[in-house]
Amino acid sequence: MEWDLSAQPPIVQKAVGFALQGYEIALGWLLSPAAWSQFAILVVAYLAAVILARKIRPPLVRLLTPPESNLSALSKLRRNLLLFVPLLVPVFAYALAGIGEQVIRSVFGTGTVIAFGKRLFLVLAARIFVRDILSDPFLKLLGRYVLLPAMALYAFGLLDVLTERLSATMISLGNISFSVMSLLRGVISGAILFWLGRWSNDQSAAYINKQEEMRPATRQLAAKAAELMIFGVAFLLLMNIMGVPLTSLAVLGGAIGVGLGFGLQKIASNYISGVILLLEGQATVGDYVELDNGESGTIVKTTARAMILETFDGRWIVVPNEDFITTRVINYSDQGSANRIEVAFSVSYDTDINLVPDIISKAVATHPGVLSKPEPPDVELRGFGDSGIDFGVEFWVNGIDDGKNKYASDVLFLIWNALKEHNIEIPYPRRVIEMRNAPPEA
Template identity: 70%
Template sequence: MNFDLTEYPPIVQQIAGYGVQGYDLAMGWLLSPAAWSQFAILVGAYLFAVLIARRLRPALKTLIDPQDKQNMFTAPRLFMMQFLPLILPLLAYALTGIGEQVVRTIFDTGAVIAFGKRVFLFLAVRAFVRDILKDPFLQLLGRFMMLPIAALYTFGLLDVVTLQLSETVVGVGNIRFSLISVARGLIAGSLLFWLGQWSNSQTSALIEKQEMRPSIRQLLIKTVEFMIFGFAFLVLMNIMGINLGALAVLGGAIGVGLGFGLQKIASNFISGVILLVEGQATVGDYVELDGGESGKIVKMTARAAILETFDGRWIVVPNEDFITTRVVNFSDQGSANRYEAPFSVSYDTDINLVPAIIEAAVSTHPEVLDLPYPPDCELRGFGDSGIDFAVEFWVNGLDDGPNKYTSDVLFLIWNALKDNGIEIPYPHRTIEIKGNKQMGLPE
């Protein structure tokens, strides 16, 4: 086949050249007895692989399938069972490799059977991406990275494409790099950082199960996270061929930036580490700062702590504020808090009876504690309309949100006073009108 393509662009001539080579190769295979024998070996290898897989796969499934779901070997066995779909293409690939050795010994050629072996390898990669990869990110990477690379390898174009990408150099300013380094970086970076994320989640789950202070647990989790992703970054730089010595200059520049423009960020980061080590305020504590911010700490990051108020709002407080200002910690991981409920009684009341009545009533509340102190009713003063009292009581938790301790105690006080005939006063005012003649009123 000869075509005059001198008038066409070079890319068209190159594609046409590959087409002619493929046509000549196909015709050579169709007219060659050695090629037909290789086709026969391919078909035989595939049928033999199907026969073996039909018998081997059920046996392996019975052997690997865990009967006891609570066994320590359950997870590894379930992991191994995922690879059963690869048995058929890998068996065909192995049997074809044996046939290739025989054909090359007899005919001193094996192009056809080598192509068939690569096809079986492509089918194995396809089954791996379709049936084994469950993670959405890995499936995406398999469809758009692994399958195209396997297809190029199957048709013998992988070396050609790799060479073309290696010779294509692009530049950004004074930095120049080849497209193959970009592709290698994308693939390696995706795998490394996915593996880092998976390792970080597994390590965090393991640390969460350990018995230690919550602050130390959070510090360990953050430390492991920085170590994993730092190691992944260094490995990626090495894979892409970037000189790690150049990072020293970058690190120096970052250090200068931290010293001048990023002082607050560095201060908040160090303050966060101090908070995690000391444990004076950690996740789950209800705190109140000098600036008026108050809420439950729901998350602590490298820069700030996030407080959630009882009305559902989130307040982001820099870590530095916990170190440089006064912080009131109401929770301290579940310690008791004292509250008081004020009330008044009439001046006609025998006030000597009130403390015992109120303390007994408040003690009936299921959340009121006897330790460190039982309910204590105290006389506070003599008001305009009545005698002022207040009862102090201790509870575990905060008197807000889902808890209504003061409200419950006031109900108990009301009912106890009513049951004992004690009057709760309300303001009285006496108005005296003088000077009726001056106002034109009748006497």
């Protein structure tokens, strides 16, 4: 039976042709020993691959499994190779089928069935790769909806036909023209490239942050520079893969420039301010800062647009980088620099005040967080109050008096205990009440 398919699309003609070819092959199996022998070789190749994989898997796993305490680069490579052990069966089956194909072609002069079976083994390998080896959710999603359908089309010989049809379909966007295949290839390649960029950025940032000899601001600047370089290279590679000439992006670059000049000037200002902050190192991660509006917190993260402050009650404050340049910001930390704290106390008027400075300064100096440099604890007379004599003790510490550090509270405890130990009274308000026109009984 014959049909006139000249008016149908090439892919339909190809599909019908494969269907008729499959029908003829199925009929030929009843009469041709070559087809049955090829099918038998595929079955034998698969069974032999299963048996061979079972024999090789245990010693291979023992060889590739490093000690848990070993964290060297070679051990990481061995652990990565261990992930590919499930591919033994389809790989062995493909290799054995290839050997059988050479024998069959030398005897019968054909190997169509074995060639199709080999492609099915590749589909099986792709399925195992997506299901058992890929762990990243994005890569697993990409493998499930891109790799597996592409391998299925390849197995049935439809991948080239579909590629030609998509390549012939053109899309025009202004002065730029590209095919649907280029767009599809660009989307897939872009997803993979930017995933690799993100992974490379994480690895480079982790490596840079381990360099303790570098200043924190320098480490952050190096991490930002590496991030820009990685994603810039990824963008250029994507343009090359899609076949878009860089000269065609001049119009887009001009539009971006106009946008930066009008609507995006704040974003550009914040980005440039962030670079200046990293270069000067005036504020970086770990510093405790107080803004001009009174808000304060520890810098926990820096981005291209803003600084993230975390207060001691767990709130996050997003502060644009420009505010650190154009407004007054108090930095209490500066990565380990000392800060001076003052604590006030009073003693009664019955006290010999000449003894107080020595007693209190020695007591405060016993605190492990109080520094002897740039100055040891210093006790000063502040004035004569209504109920007692007012003093203040100044001392230097690394850090700030908030959150995990309770310097002022600890020093007040030390002052209390030292005054009690020397029988020095801490005054409290006293008042004399005179009652006028009260009866004699009162």
